[in-house]
Amino acid sequence: MKRLSTEIAIIGAGPAGLCAAIEASKLGAKVTLIDENALPGGQLFKQIHKFFGSKEHLAGVRGYEIGTRLLEELEKSDAEVMLSGTAYGLFRDMTIGVVQKTNHYAIQAKKIILAAGGKENYMDFPGSTLPGVMGAGAAQTMINVNRVLPGRHVVMLGSGNVGLIVSYQLxxxxxxxxxxxxxxxxxxxxxVHAGKIRRAGVPILTSHTIKEVYGDGKVEGVIIAEVDEKFRVIEGTERAIAADTVCLAVGLNPMTELAHMAGCGFTFLPALGGHVPLHDDNMETTVPGIYVAGDITGVEEASSAMEEGKLAGIAAAASLGYLDQEKAKELKDEVQVRLSALRTGAFGEKRQTAKTEQMARMAAFLQEKGGRRP
Amino acid sequence: MKEGVRYTGIASEEELKNSFGIPSAARMKQGPVAVIECVQEIPCNPCEGTCPFGAITIGDPITNLPHLNETLCTGCGTCVAMCPGQAIFLVNDLSEQEAEVTFPFEYWPLPQVGDEVDAVNRAGEVVCKGRVTKVRNPVAYKNTCVVTISIPNAFKDDVRSMKRVIKQTPMELAEQKERASQLVCRCEELTRGDIEKAIDEGATTIDGIKRRTRAGMGLCQGKSCERLVARILSEKLGRPLAEFLPATYRAPVRPISMGVIADNCEKE
Structure with missing residues (x-):
């Protein structure tokens, strides 16, 4: 085992981790960015659609182009990047266990930013393990990264933005x-995402569910049925759709194992995907020196993950003394403005409310501990 | 069945009427004009910044619905390509018989000017035939092609896209197969199919084709195939020929005896 040390270790090189690394490194901190994949970028490189938001959020730019820009910035920075490195544990003395191919490292860091992202929710129904049933995100990786079409005839379950966008891209x-x-x-x-696939002739069947997927060794068809207001199948409404692929787009949940290991305090907020680590407006958790950013703090989208990453990067660098509190506040306020712009409107409101609630619970936690982290 | 974009993915008449992006019937008669079918308050405002004539306003917060100033709008179509939600169209009320509808299109293969296509409504149902009058796909549109079709005037408020071409008839397939076997680069014995395959695999420039297939690297150094390759690229990607710069040239640009050069070098 090799021992390494750094000032800020960032786990996950997706949109949040990349932005955190770029910001902290720009401010002068020594940054080590760790990702288990062979290439950085997280899920950005499979996002081939134009992003929403405003100019400051890079609206109108396709996701993979945003990824390319971030990698260029990372290249220019002094951040050290550790790819194919699996962070398998986070220990109480701020040490991260990393396995990179046949090498084993213990990386000690003054500050740690967890930007591990999220994972897809699964569903169980008869036939849900047949080859051809997959997460919508997996299908998106197949078509947009590996250029492999998983099937010709797809039934998509779930009408969130992931389900709508992946349908279009399929x-x-x-x-x-x-x-x-x-x-x-x-x-x-x-x-607007629904409108695109409607114009392409895709029926959107609300109040419907998948009752069963059938086939001999692979998906051959799907039995769908109507559901009542309590999501119970209404007998007699079943019908079959011939298909070779079923995609599940039924939400994501935060990938929080390392935060749990580190002893971070958690709170349960369904609007954000379940149990999320408590954190303050610096993105710092209840454990001093451990920060979180991106989907790990609650599932949103890449645009807000990037802003949260910047926030964590700035805050971690400031706490190491790389910029004074006044300058840090100025930079953080700029990010906060962009972040709250993404959480307005009917769709953002739910997330904004949950985020506000999260902050309140964090404040209550700190108050209970006498205003300081334990 | 409940109406409206939340339930069907299609904005209802009511929702469109209450939005601020629909031009008057009188304006549609004066030439192409943007029809912004954006009825949900989502955080998004590229249309505002992208309009060269300041005809679209969103303001602060960015969840505001876009307001169209129909007098300032020239119907240039930039917003059609740049709206990430693909919710902007152009309508041109040409005459009592004819109208043109313009929409974003991101499916291969792209249509060609003159093609007869199935014009579809917001639910993807074929409502009439359309004839493609314009296909615009410049680099600035970032791969969102903008297609204009001519349709019977009666359908101008319904038609919002065209059916993508999925299956070809056996005859079309046979024709395509024959075309695909046509030699394009004689030196390297590459067919049209080889070049098209390279484009399918991601080549977007003559150099890109060259690296993948060796087209232009043979004895003639691209003299016979380069223009053909450019034309295939232009056709398949729907971009003007002017965008396809020649491949990188390196010495020797004519076939020469390497021995001659080598011998001379030795003497020096």
Whole structure:
């Protein structure tokens, strides 16, 4: 085992981790960015659609182009990048256990930013383990990164933005989306994303669910059925759709194992994807020196993950003395303005409310501890 | 069945009426004009900054719905390509018989000017035939192609896209196969199919084709194939020929005897 030390260790080189690394390194801190994949960028390189937001959020730029820009900035910075490095544990003395191919490292850091991202939710129904049933995110990786079409005839479950966008991209890749099935009575994602796939002829079946997927060794068809307001299948409404692929776009949840290991305090907020680590407006958790950014703090989208990453990067660098509190506040305020712009409107409101609630619970936690972290 | 974008993915008449992006019927008669079908308050404002004529206003906060100033709008179509939600169209009320509808299109293969296509409504249902009159896909549009089709005037408020081409008839396939076997680069014995395959794999420049296939690296150094390759790129990607710069040239640009050069070097 080799012992290494750094000032700021960042786990995860997706949009949040990259932005944290770029900001902290720009301010002068010694940064080590660790990612288990062979290439940095997280999920950005499979986002082939134009992003929303405003100019400051790089609206109108396709996700993979944002990824390319971030990698260029990272290249120019002094941040050290450790790829194919699996952070397998976070220990109480601020040491991260990392395995990189056949090498084993213990990386000691003054500050740690966890930007591990999220993972897809799964569903169980008869046939859910048949080859051809997969997460929508996995299908998106196949078509946009590996350029492999998982199937020709797809049934998508879930009408959030992921389900809508991946349906569209599967069609761009040459597949037919036979139906998009949504258990709720209304569409979850943006109307404009739904509009795109409607114009391409995809039926969106709200108040419907997948009852069963059938096939001999692989997906051959899907039995869908209507559901009542309590999501119970209404007998007699079943019908079959021939398909070779079923994609599940039923939400994501934060990847929080390392934060748990480190002893961070948690709170449960369904709007953010479940149990999330408590953190303050510096993105610092209840454990001094451990920060969080991106989907690990609650599932949102890449645009807000990038802003949170910047916030954590600035705060961690400031706490090491790389900039004074006044300058740090100025930089953080700029980020906060952009961040709250992304959480306005009917769609953002729910997340904003949950984030505000999270902050309140963090404040209550600190107050209980006498205003200081234990 | 409940109406409206939340339930169907399609903005209802009511929602469109209450938004601020729909031009008057009178304006549509004066030439192409933007029709902004954006009815949900989402954090997004590229249309505002992208309009060269300041005809779209969102302001602060960025969740505001876009307001169209129909007098300032020239129907240039930039916003059609730049709206990440693909919610902007152009309508041109040409005559009592004919109208043009312009929409964003991101599916291969791109249509060609003159093609007869199936015009579809907001639900993807074919409502009439359309004839493609314009296909615009400059670099500035960042791979969102903007297609204009001519349709019977009666359908101008319904048609918002065209059916993507998925399946070809056996005859089209046979024709395509024959075309695909046509030699394009004789030196390296490459067919049109080889070049098209390289484009499918991501080549967007003559150099890109060259690296993947060796087209232009043979005896003639691209003299016969370069222009053909440029034309295939232009056709397949829907971009003007002017955008395809020649491949990188390196000495020797004519076939010469390497021995001659080598011998001379030795003497020096």
């Amino acid at each position: 069609m761009q890749a040459g597949a037919c989306v036979e139906a998009l099935v949504e258990a709720a009575p209304a569409i979850g994602g943006y109307g």
